[in-house]
Amino acid sequence: MHAAYAHAARPTAAAKAQAWASAVEDVALSPAARQAVISGFTQADQRDLLAPYTERYFAALDGVWRSRGAETARQIVTGLYPVLQADRETMAATDAWLAAHDAPPALRRLLSEGRARTEQTLRVRAADAAAAAAGATTGGTDTRPRPPLTGRRAPIVHAATARTRGADSPLPGARARAGSRLRVRAYACWSRLPVWRGRFRLRGLAGWCGRGRCRAGGRRSPRR
Structure with a gap:
């Protein structure tokens, strides 16, 4: 497969x-x-x-769709559609072929999707050109208004595993026993924690809650 791809990707007309x-x-x-x-x-x-294969593509469409199986025909029609040209001529050729042929609905849908991709590419290019022109006019400064930062959910804060040293414990409310190791606790809203079979599974967030009660909702956390 890699050899077939490499041979087809060579930048020569013969390839x-x-x-x-x-x-x-x-x-x-x-x-x-x-x-x-x-x-x-x-x-x-x-x-x-x-570029020369755009005309050959539309010339071969009818024969490919009639002589090949459904999956092979779909692969050829979709994969070889000249979407890389992304010009008005390709869209016009698609419209002309659809108007001149009584194509099956499946083939018409595939060609319409290719035409839609081409039109979307043209719109993106036009928007990029307009943005570049506006940036050159304003000296490269984006003067568009920014959306307000309201309505965003507060991020979940995780407390790292650490040693507690007397009253200077990094975990609020944790037992102040010098030299003791505390497991990772996740301080989050009760409704945000993922539920799995009625238990709170914190693996992937910050490990498992330690022993005792979960600080978010007052219920016991699962143990390993």
Whole structure:
């Protein structure tokens, strides 16, 4: 699979032609190998090499959909759609093909999804260009208003395992016994703790609660 991807990803016209023929015309190719070839064929930095294949794509659509199985046809139609071109010509070619052919609903849906991805790419590029122009006008300073910081939930604070030394215990309310080791306690709201079979499981947050009562809700914490 890696070799098929590497051969299809080579930035030469001969490699692209061989990859196209392998993905579209080779009926003995496995689905995994075909996907590797398609992934290597569609490289974002090779748009110039892929530009001639937009016309070939729409010319081969009808034959691929009629002669191949449903999964293979879907893989070819979706994977080789010229979304990397991301221009108005690709969208116009899609609309023209749909208007000229009585395509099945499944094929029309796949082409409509490809057209929607192309349109979204164009919108993102336009928004990026507008933001860059606004930044150049204002000297690179973002003057857009910031949303208020209200309504956010307070983060859960975990107390680290530490030794207590007399009255200077880092855990409020813990027993002040010099040299004793305390397990990690998680100070959180009773409703925020994950529930598993009626017990509070704190593994993944800060370890397990120590012995005694959970400080958040007054019920006993589970033991190991």
